Amino acid sequence: xxxxxxxxxxxxxxxxxxxxxxxxxxxxxxxxxxxxxxxxxxxxxxxxxxxxxxxxxxxxxxxxxxxxxxxxxxxxxxxxxxxxxxxxxxxxxxxxxxxxxxxxxxxxxxxxxxxxxxxxxxxxxxxxxxxxxxxxxxxxxxxxxxxxxxxxxxxxxxxxxxxxxxxxxxxxxxxxxxxxxxxxxxxxxxxxxxxxxxxxxxxxxxxxxxxxxxxxxxxxxxxxxxxxxxxxxxxxxxxxxxxxxxxxxxxxxxxxxxxxxxxxxxxxxxxxxxxxxxxxxxxxxxxxxxxxxxxxxxxxxxxxxxxxxxxxxxxxxxxxxxxxxxxxxxxxxxxxxxxxxxxxxxxxxxxxxxxxxxxxxxxxxxxxxxxxxxxxxxxxxxxxxxxxxxxxxxxxxxxxxxxxxxxxxxxxxxxxxxxxxxxxxxxxxxxxxxxxxxxxxxxxxxxxxxxxxxxxxxxxxxxxxxxxxxxxxxxxxxxxxxxxxxxxxxxxxxxxxxxxxxxxxxxxxxxxxxxxxxxxxxxxxxxxxxxxxxxxxxxxxxxxxxxxxxxxxxxxxxxxxxxxxxxxxxxxxxxxxxxxxxxxxxxxxxxxxxxxxxxxxxxxxxxxxxxxxxxxxxxxxxxxxxxxxxxxxxxxx
Numbered sequence: 001x002x003x004x005x006x007x008x009x010x011x012x013x014x015x016x017x018x019x020x021x022x023x024x025x026x027x028x029x030x031x032x033x034x035x036x037x038x039x040x041x042x043x044x045x046x047x048x049x050x051x052x053x054x055x056x057x058x059x060x061x062x063x064x065x066x067x068x069x070x071x072x073x074x075x076x077x078x079x080x081x082x083x084x085x086x087x088x089x090x091x092x093x094x095x096x097x098x099x100x101x102x103x104x105x106x107x108x109x110x111x112x113x114x115x116x117x118x119x120x121x122x123x124x125x126x127x128x129x130x131x132x133x134x135x136x137x138x139x140x141x142x143x144x145x146x147x148x149x150x151x152x153x154x155x156x157x158x159x160x161x162x163x164x165x166x167x168x169x170x171x172x173x174x175x176x177x178x179x180x181x182x183x184x185x186x187x188x189x190x191x192x193x194x195x196x197x198x199x200x201x202x203x204x205x206x207x208x209x210x211x212x213x214x215x216x217x218x219x220x221x222x223x224x225x226x227x228x229x230x231x232x233x234x235x236x237x238x239x240x241x242x243x244x245x246x247x248x249x250x251x252x253x254x255x256x257x258x259x260x261x262x263x264x265x266x267x268x269x270x271x272x273x274x275x276x277x278x279x280x281x282x283x284x285x286x287x288x289x290x291x292x293x294x295x296x297x298x299x300x301x302x303x304x305x306x307x308x309x310x311x312x313x314x315x316x317x318x319x320x321x322x323x324x325x326x327x328x329x330x331x332x333x334x335x336x337x338x339x340x341x342x343x344x345x346x347x348x349x350x351x352x353x354x355x356x357x358x359x360x361x362x363x364x365x366x367x368x369x370x371x372x373x374x375x376x377x378x379x380x381x382x383x384x385x386x387x388x389x390x391x392x393x394x395x396x397x398x399x400x401x402x403x404x405x406x407x408x409x410x411x412x413x414x415x416x417x418x419x420x421x422x423x424x425x426x427x428x429x430x431x432x433x434x435x436x437x438x439x440x441x442x443x444x445x446x447x448x449x450x451x452x453x454x455x456x457x458x459x460x461x462x463x464x465x466x467x468x469x470x471x472x473x474x475x476x477x478x479x480x481x482x483x484x485x486x487x488x489x490x491x492x493x494x495x496x497x498x499x500x501x502x503x504x505x506x507x508x509x510x511x512x513x514x515x516x517x518x519x520x521x522x523x524x525x526x527x528x529x530x531x532x533x534x535x536x537x538x539x540x541x542x543x544x545x546x547x548x549x550x551x552x553x554x555x556x557x558x559x560x561x562x563x564x565x566x567x568x569x570x571x572x573x574x575x576x577x578x579x580x581x582x583x584x585x586x587x588x589x590x591x592x593x594x595x596x597x598x599x600x601x602x603x604x605x606x607x608x609x610x611x612x613x614x615x616x617x618x619x620x621x622x623x624x625x626x627x628x629x630x631x632x633x634x635x636x637x
Contacts, residue, residue, distance in 0.1 A: 098180045098204075098211035099393065111396040115382040122342040122384055126363040129295055131315025132338055132346040133303055134389070135214045138231035139206050147241045150199065150233065154242050157198035160189030165219070168333050168351075172215035175393050180204070180212050187216045187245070191226050194251055197244050205238040214390055218336045221325035224261060224306035225251040248301050257306065264309040268292075269329055278332050278352050279375075279401075280573065282359075285326045286374060287613070287637055289319060290365040316362040320346040323361050335394055339387040347385065349394055350375070356395045358385065369613060376400040540625025544579070551579050551627065555587050555600070562632065563601035571611050571636045579629050585620075588630070592618065611636045 095101050122128070142150075163185045167174035173184055179202045186201045204212070213230055217223070227246040234240045250257035272284045292312055296302070299313035307314040308322035320336055327334035333351040337358070338344070347360040358381045360373035373381075377400040387394070541548060552558040558580060565576035580588060591597045602614055619631035 096211050096390065097207035098177055098209075098215075099175050099390070100177045100180075103175055104393070111398075112378060112387060112392055112394065113396070114386055114392065117340065117386055119383050120340060120342070120386045122363075125366060127342065128297075129316065129362050129366075130341060130343040130345040131297055131302060132317045132344045133228050134338070134344060135210065135217060136229040137206070137210050137213075138229065140231065140233050141236060142233045142241070144235065147233075147235055150241050154197065154199035155195075156201055157186070157195040158189035158193050159201050160185030163189060169328060170219040171335055171394055172219045172390055175390065176212060176215055180208060183209070183212045184216055187213060187243070188220065188223075191216070191220075191223050191245055194225070194247060194254065195245070196247075197242060199242055200240055204240050206232065206234050206240060207238070209240050209243065211390065218338070218390065221305040221321040221328070221336065224248075224301075224304040224321075225254060225257065228303050248304065250301070250304075250306055257310075260310050261306055265326060265329065268309075268326060272326070273330060278330075281330055282327065282332065282350060282352070283374075283573075283635075285323060285330075286359065286361055286364070287369075289322060289361050290369045291612070293319060293322070293365065295319075295362065295365060316360075317346045319362040319365070320348050323348050323359065337387060337391045337394060338389050339385055339391055341385050345385070347373070349397060351395075352401075355399050356397045357400060358397050360385070371615065537625040537627070540623050540627055541579075544623045544627075544629065546579060551581065553581060553584070555584070555591065558584070558588065559597075559600035562597075563605045565632075566601065566605040566634065566636070567608060569634070571609060573635050575631060575633050577629055577631050579623070579627050582622075582626050582628055585628055606636070609636065613637050 095104055122130070159182075161182075165173040165184075173181060176184055182202050183200055183204055186198070190198055200209070209232055217226065217228060220226075225247045227248055229246050231244040231246070232240045233242040268285060268288045272281045272288070275281045275284045289308065293308045294313050295315065296313040297315060299307055299311065299315065299318070301307045301311070301318075302313075302315045303317040303321070304314075305318065305321035305325045308318040309325075314322075324334045324336050327348075327350060335349045336346065337349045338346050347358060347362070350357050350359055352375075357375040358373070358378065359375060360381075363373045364370050376397070378397045380400050381397075537548075541551075552561050558578065561578050562576070565578070569576055591600060606612070606614060613636070615635040617633040619633065621629040621631065623629050
């Protein structure tokens with residue numbers, strides 16, 4: 001009996017506690033809202049029961065839920081049709097508050113297709129290199145009487161009514177409703193003037209305000225003193241009556257902070273603008289940030305470009321903001337893209353020509369820097385990156401490119417995930433991809449001999465695929481190649497080695513990526529069962545424009561020649577070539593697999609050139625007569 005009585009009193013106590021909780025929440029709606037936001041943030045910081053870390057417009061989800069961008073929400077994932085995360089009408093119907101449905105209906109949302117989030121995770125080599133903090137609001141409901149007082153006292157500040165923003169460079173501005181653009185201008189202008197408290201210039205609710213603030217923040221990395229959080233006071237109907245911006249420590253002495261920021265940025269920009277093409281400028285900025293910035297999770301002001309450019313210590317947000325700022329300064333459209341990569345993460349989308357590409361400088365800046373996440377397609381990013389929030393409305397990245405700027409088609413199946421460390425997973429060639437004449441398999445296998453592209457073009461070594469120059473010429477400039485096929489005309493994942501000190505090693509990783517350039521050469525060499533006779537050898541050498549003395553018959557001769565040519569071409573984006581007997585290919589292949597080529601010629605050359613980092617893409621051409629010509633596309637800095 002006592003046990004039953006105890007259970008009864010326990011149940012009654014729980015009921016009383018629940019009733020008190022309900023009463024408190026009913027009397028204090030703002031507390032209810034904050035509790036709901038906390039729960040929402042916790043559940044959305046990782047995949048939900050359906051595998052979604054964030055939500056995507058497309059199946060008629062309640063758009064009122066989308067105000068909480070910290071969860072990466074923007075509708076619900078599902079029902080994706082055609083070239084996009086849903087039909088145009090579906091996107092418009094479930095647009096986040098403040099996003100223009102008409103803008104979406106006009107086809108401005110260019111077809112980003114979110115991956116299955118159950119497969120989205122960071123590769124082990126970059127796991128934890130995140131740190132993006134979504135925009136956070138601190139909303140307080142007030143009584144109508146207090147709102148009346150604020151209406152009389154709260155200033156508008158600078159309304160920014162004379163401002164306009166180019167949609168190509170400020171896409172988040174472009175996606176807003178017309179009246180929300182007025183609020184965008186006001187927030188931007190007041191942030192520039194460091195106004196803290198002001199009344200909104202147009203009617204806006206809590207959810208719309210969050211969209212607009214996020215748009216301003218994402219578009220403008222130059223506002224490095226603006227924090228990712230803000231506060232607002234609102235009425236019970238959700239209408240905001242006062243906005244408060246928050247600033248970091250640099251705002252205390254903004255003039256000095258700006259001077260230092262501009263000086264550090266100017267040092268990179270002065271050299272970057274001399275690089276020539278937009279791609280070369282982009283690569284220079286990418287590499288400069290990798291050299292000058294260190295990933296530090298708890299770095300101060302780590303959501304700002306200032307943390308990267310001035311302090312040199314930041315997280316993914318700082319890398320991406322700095323990259324965005326520098327590219328914008330050079331007139332190259334570059335966007336701040338936020339999403340999920342095992343955790344909240346930020347990277348960039350850049351426009352080169354008419355195409356858009358994903359760039360993740362943070363994940364490239366590992367102990368051994370790489371280009372694994374440089375100018376990749378959405379498909380290549382699909383297993384490691386998923387956009388959330390307003391970033392789902394940014395242009396789709398349909399194609400990638402290799403290190404030399406050669407396009408990599410994203411229209412065929414078989415493209416893998418850049419940088420996952422698996423052979424062929426950097427967007428492996430599939431049937432129909434450029435340069436492979438349908439011979440690729442999606443496993444990173446290079447194309448067959450006879451499938452080459454761009455062979456016979458005279459020209460500059462920096463242009464990449466198949467552009468020639470005679471063996472031993474050093475630069476490869478102005479040479480003329482016959483239309484002989486490269487065995488791997490467009491390798492997706494190049495051989496590479498980079499190190500800040502010239503002593504880094506990661507032979508295991510080199511072995512994996514090397515598979516992309518070796519397979520076809522192995523297959524080709526296996527088909528040569530009889531050695532070429534003397535007449536065939538001489539004819540092949542003559543057609544290639546070289547003598548028998550130009551052939552490097554031993555690894556010692558090969559290393560000596562490579563070292564000499566590397567020194568001759570100097571730093572930057574260069575190419576040199578030499579010729580070897582086919583039977584020597586296995587030794588060369590092994591050297592690049594196990595990293596022996598570093599000590600063979602790279603280390604000494606880098607030291608003499610006073611260079612720190614080295615990247616190589618090796619291409620192989622069967623010139624007949626039992627010989628291979630090796631194209632060394634190198635980037636040294």
